[in-house]
Each structure stands twice: as C-alpha cells, then as structure tokens.
Amino acid sequence: MTGAVGFVTWDDERPSGGTTYNRELVAALRAAGTEVAVRALPGSWPQPSREETDRLARALTDHPVAIVDGIVASGAPDALARAVAAGHAVLVLVHMATADEVGLDPDERDRRERTERQALHAATTVIATSRTAAADLTRRHDLDDVRLARPGMRRGAVAVGSDPPRLLALGTLSPTKDQATFVRALGLLRDLPWTARLIGPHDAVPEYATDLATLVGESALGDRVSLPGPRTGADLEDEWHAADLLVLSSRTETYGLVVAEALAHGVPAVVSAGTGAVEALGDPGPDGHLPGCAVAPGDAVALAAVLRRWLTDPSLRTALRRSARDRRQRLPGWDTTAAVVADLLAEVSSRPGAGR
Structure with a gap:
C-alpha cells in the first residue's frame, strides 16, 4: 500500500467539465506538495462489469486515502463499503448525479439513483462542486454533511470576438x-x-x-x-x-x-x-x-x-x-480548490483508524 493519495477516475478522456476539474485539481494538489497517484480505470462506468468492479476495489485498497470520481463510485457501492470497513478513507467527488443524464430508461435511472445513494452513504466524505449540487445531493440522498469544493479557473486571454457576432x-x-x-x-x-x-x-x-x-x-x-x-x-x-x-x-x-x-x-x-x-x-x-x-x-x-x-x-x-x-x-484559481480538498484529506486522515 502506497502513502500517496489515490485519485481514481474513469479513463474516458473526452473533453468535459469533469475531466478538466480532475486534471486541474490533481495538478494543483501536486503543486502544493500532496503526492497523488492517478488511477484511470477502463470500464463502462457507471455500469461496470464484475472485473471492472474488482479493479476498483484493488485500487481503493492500494491507498490509505482515495478520492473517487462519482461516475466510478456510483457504479460500485459495495467496493467502497468494503474499503471503508477495512480502514481506508474514501472521498467521492460528485461532478453530476448519474441518474440526471437525459434519455435514460426508467429502470436504468432507478438503478443509478439507488446505487449512487448506496455509494455516497458508504463513503467517508462526499464532495460536491457547487452549492447547487451539494443541496441537491443532500436532499436527494438524505446526506448529512456534503462538502463543497468549487472549481477554480485559469484566466485566458480576453476574447476579441467576431463580426458578425x-x-x-x-x-x-x-x-x-x-x-x-x-x-x-x-x-x-x-x-x-x-x-x-x-x-x-x-x-x-x-x-x-x-x-x-x-x-x-x-x-x-x-x-x-x-x-x-x-x-x-x-x-x-x-x-x-x-x-x-x-x-x-x-x-x-x-x-x-x-x-x-x-x-x-x-x-x-x-x-x-x-x-x-x-x-x-x-x-x-x-x-x-x-x-x-x-x-x-x-x-x-x-x-x-x-x-x-x-x-x-x-x-x-x-x-x-x-x-x-x-x-x-x-475568479479563484485552482490553488483555492486544492487547498479546500487538501484540508478534507487532512481531516479524514486524522480520524481514528484511517489508513490502518
């Protein structure tokens, strides 16, 4: 087991807000001195196979503390529960409630809602990326203490626009x-x-x-x-x-x-x-x-x-x-986001039994 913080995510690298957030957060944590080991898992998340779920379980037990992208965590609540029961701290970072994807059939939506609820209740800590999301997760899944880590941003060059607009x-x-x-x-x-x-x-x-x-x-x-x-x-x-x-x-x-x-x-x-x-x-x-x-x-x-x-x-x-x-x-920078997450990592690491 390595002492680095595990960052467990999906290996889908299509551009999205979630992949940008993950990449920038990891870079900012490392820049601030936190050792982070990224584990990008292949699979059909949030509908994993048994093999994919087993791979997640192994990744969680490789680290005393791990941050898990919500799209991965929500598909495998049992793996999270076993890791936490074994003394590992698991923080779930929720970019979007998986059941909110438009176009799901009712059975799949219900399955996602159910397994996400189980995963978030099994987690050591749940992190949302906005006040809106934190309030929704609290109501939707009857959670007590959803933490907030809003995105930072890199300022780019000021746009000049076009003609026509x-x-x-x-x-x-x-x-x-x-x-x-x-x-x-x-x-x-x-x-x-x-x-x-x-x-x-x-x-x-x-x-x-x-x-x-x-x-x-x-x-x-x-x-x-x-x-x-x-x-x-x-x-x-x-x-x-x-x-x-x-x-x-x-x-x-x-x-x-x-x-x-x-x-x-x-x-x-x-x-x-x-x-x-x-x-x-x-x-x-x-x-x-x-x-x-x-x-x-x-x-x-x-x-x-x-x-x-x-x-x-x-x-x-x-x-x-x-x-x-x-x-x-x-606009705040990603160093602000990383400082919030680093405080959460220190908090869960200090709890009795963490990382045993």
Whole structure:
C-alpha cells in the first residue's frame, strides 16, 4: 500500500467539465506538495462489469486515502463499503448525479439513483462542486454533511470576438446538453447576422449528434452553424478568442465549468435557469450587471428572444462584456480548490483508524 493519495477516475478522456476539474485539481494538489497517484480505470462506468468492479476495489485498497470520481463510485457501492470497513478513507467527488443524464430508461435511472445513494452513504466524505449540487445531493440522498469544493479557473486571454457576432456552445453533443434547443432558437433568428459553433465530442451519444446535424440542415442553417467536434489546447483558445457569447442550453448542470471558462476569457454567457450554471455566473459586477442571464431549459422561443435582444442592443452587449471582464479578474484559481480538498484529506486522515 502506497502513502500517496489515490485519485481514481474513469479513463474516458473526452473533453468535459469533469475531466478538466480532475486534471486541474490533481495538478494543483501536486503543486502544493500532496503526492497523488492517478488511477484511470477502463470500464463502462457507471455500469461496470464484475472485473471492472474488482479493479476498483484493488485500487481503493492500494491507498490509505482515495478520492473517487462519482461516475466510478456510483457504479460500485459495495467496493467502497468494503474499503471503508477495512480502514481506508474514501472521498467521492460528485461532478453530476448519474441518474440526471437525459434519455435514460426508467429502470436504468432507478438503478443509478439507488446505487449512487448506496455509494455516497458508504463513503467517508462526499464532495460536491457547487452549492447547487451539494443541496441537491443532500436532499436527494438524505446526506448529512456534503462538502463543497468549487472549481477554480485559469484566466485566458480576453476574447476579441467576431463580426458578425459568434455564438459558442461548448459541451458533449447529447440530450443532457440539449444543443437542439439552441439550434431551434437560432432558426428563429435568420434575419439577424451571427454565426454559431457547437463544439464538443460527437461519439458519446452518436445518434444524437447525427440528429443534431440533420436539424441544422433542415433549419437551413448549414452555412452559419458548424459542428466541428471537440477542441482542446491552442485550438480551444482560438475558439474563445473569436467568441462573443457562450450559450449553455443544458437540461441540467451541476455547475457548468464551461461558464467559468467563458468568464475567464471575458465572454458573457446565457445559461439554463434552475441549474448550477446560474451559480457559475457569480455575483453582479460594480455596475449591477451579471455577466449573462438565465433562460428556462428547453424553451427555444424564450432563448431566441434573449439572443435577439443581445444581438440587437449594443448597450446590452457592452454591459455584459464589461461585467464578464470584471468577473474574470475575480475568479479563484485552482490553488483555492486544492487547498479546500487538501484540508478534507487532512481531516479524514486524522480520524481514528484511517489508513490502518
């Protein structure tokens, strides 16, 4: 058994808020002096095979203390329970409640809800990435003490935008992210100048990506809406550089790390009301404006109305851009997130029997 903190996650490296959070947290913990051993497990999480569950069990017993990504932990509550009973501390980091994925059949949704509840009750500590998520997990699973470790952010270069204005959607093409509502809203704005980029992996829900491309064509938007796939590194920075507005039309969001990423580039955002993405917008700036606004999820007409106002009101665009740039200066770094998690690691390590 190694003394390093284990960080157990899925080996799915498709770009997402969860994979970004994990990568940045591990880097910040290491930079602060915490030894971290990453264990990226293959498998069909959160629906693991017996072999995959056994692999998780071994990973947990290799470390006195381990952080486990919620998508892995929720699929194998018995492995967590055995590790904790044997004296290992297991902290579950929940990026999204697995039963909230849109499009699940009722039996699978119920199974995910049940096994996630069992896993979180078996864990030593549960960590949520937003106040919204912490409150939801507390209510949903009858938990007593969900801890909060909100994402940090790296400030990027301030976006310069495009002419005509460029709207950006960034996330896996899926029913949960619901880019279709965004496309339907754009179909109501053909009379105005704009372009849109819907960036994200196509292979998570291939049939949805195919249907979305069909919808773009049927809406006669093929010359203005592009679906280029995922972007990372310098290519993603180029996308932010040219963006004027982020549109996040998700049906559900724990936090919406992409919103913070937009603000880190001085780009305002339109997000789904009633989700954690509203929390990610933060507080109003000195002028009283939020760096964006919220629209009811799934309502293409309401989203189109908000976008029409933004496209036709230069003073609104200026105010939101100014607020986003102000918020950019106040975003916490990943060192802040790492400090919170390091305190939790020290707390669980000091409990009687931990790591025995």
